[in-house]
Amino acid sequence: MTDRQIAELGELRRALHQTPEVSGEEKQTAARIAMELERAGADRIWTRLGGHGVAAEFIGKQDGPTVMIRCELDGLPIHEISEVPHRSTIAGKGHLCGHDGHMVMVLGVGLALAKRPEYGRVVVLFQPAEETGAGAQAVINDPRWPEIRPDFAFAYHNIPGRPLGEIGLCEGPSNCASRGMKITFTGKTSHAAAPEDGDSPAQVMAGLMQTLPLLGNGGTMDDDFALATLTHSRLGKASFGIAPGDGELWVTLRSQTDGRMDRMVAEAETLVSTALGQESALLAAVSWHDVFLANVNEANAAAIAARSAQNLDLTKHLMTAPMRWSEDFSRFGLDGAKSAMLFIGSGEDQPQLHNPNFDFPDALIPVGISLFVEIIEQILSNPALPAQTGRPAADG
Structure with a gap:
């Protein structure tokens, strides 16, 4: 040229x-x-x-x-x-x-x-x-x-x-596989003076913010490489008078192989269902975004x-x-x-x-x-x- x-x-x-x-x-x-x-x-x-x-x-x-x-x-x-x-x-x-x-x-x-x-x-x-x-x-x-x-x-x-x-x-x-996991929580608001009368996702979200990153912490690049990164969270409305009734967690999962990603996805979904418990009135919906193989x-x-x-x-x-x-x-x-x-x-x-x-x-x-x-x-x-x-x- x-x-x-x-x-x-x-x-x-x-x-x-x-x-x-x-x-x-x-x-x-x-x-x-x-x-x-x-x-x-x-x-x-x-x-x-x-x-x-x-x-x-x-x-x-x-x-x-x-x-x-x-x-x-x-x-x-x-x-x-x-x-x-x-x-x-x-x-x-x-x-x-x-x-x-x-x-x-x-x-x-x-x-x-x-x-x-x-x-x-x-x-x-x-x-x-x-x-x-x-x-x-x-x-x-x-x-x-x-x-x-x-x-x-x-x-x-x-x-x-x-x-x-x-x-x-x-x-x-x-290049690694990756995908975004969005967890949307739906409960029930209440007055901040009576939080027990609502269904707040706060405790479940707090627990998942600790357990989801344990799905993978990086390390050596090999077939077992996995990394889970919390990228965003939202809990209720910006108010001192309302106990929250909804929230979101965003997590990015990353792996060297598609097979390892499939395992991470299954493990992440199990963590969410386990965190909700059998008796909770709180609902959680998982959706997947920005999926890269x-x-x-x-x-x-x-x-x-x-x-x-x-x-x-x-x-x-x-x-x-x-x-x-x-x-x-x-x-x-x-x-x-x-x-x-x-x-x-x-x-x-x-x-x-x-x-x-x-x-x-x-x-x-x-x-x-x-x-x-x-x-x-x-x-x-x-x-x-x-x-x-x-x-x-x-x-x-």
């Missing part, structure tokens, strides 16, 4: 940073991305995938496998406090995870594909609602997904605290990524354990793609993801593009690599 193209992608990244849209609301971001893909000469563009998702294909000269490069559209409901000139212009919302940078790297791949691959095709996917864990499955559930379904899928996430431009490679598990990198895809980083002489970091945080990219592997989540260092002094002063470093843009393009070249220059699904029968 030319220096001018890289500079223009940096300008676009900063423009996207100024106008973040949270999960499920990415309409304007998606429209801008679709316009840029049309300018890049995509052979076909899909919009409104699984919500506001956008995908585009670049068709090679001969049939072959489909390689998908995926990024995320959504920002976060966090108020940005940085002093950069391109800080968010929308109160309470910010691109504080780097999805703005991920988007322009994938757009850069589209620009590089002005020279079409020899075999197969490339799909670039701009996925909605990653932060809630809902977007990937919504895209897969879209009736047009069979026209897009890839044989290989790759994605990045930037990693603060690692050297700028370093490529993190993980064999096997790369564990992401496991497929061996062949991980090896292709490692070889591509080696070919470009990029600094590599071979990870011995997955990230504790989660990614709904796992859904594409479960859908049948040979997939790998890659990591790219965003600087040892970079603020943490979701910090209110996070800002994606533009210096990563050419690094990210070059590795994705090399991965595509490794796969689509080799006619011996079979496609799992083949070119869709639909036009384009």
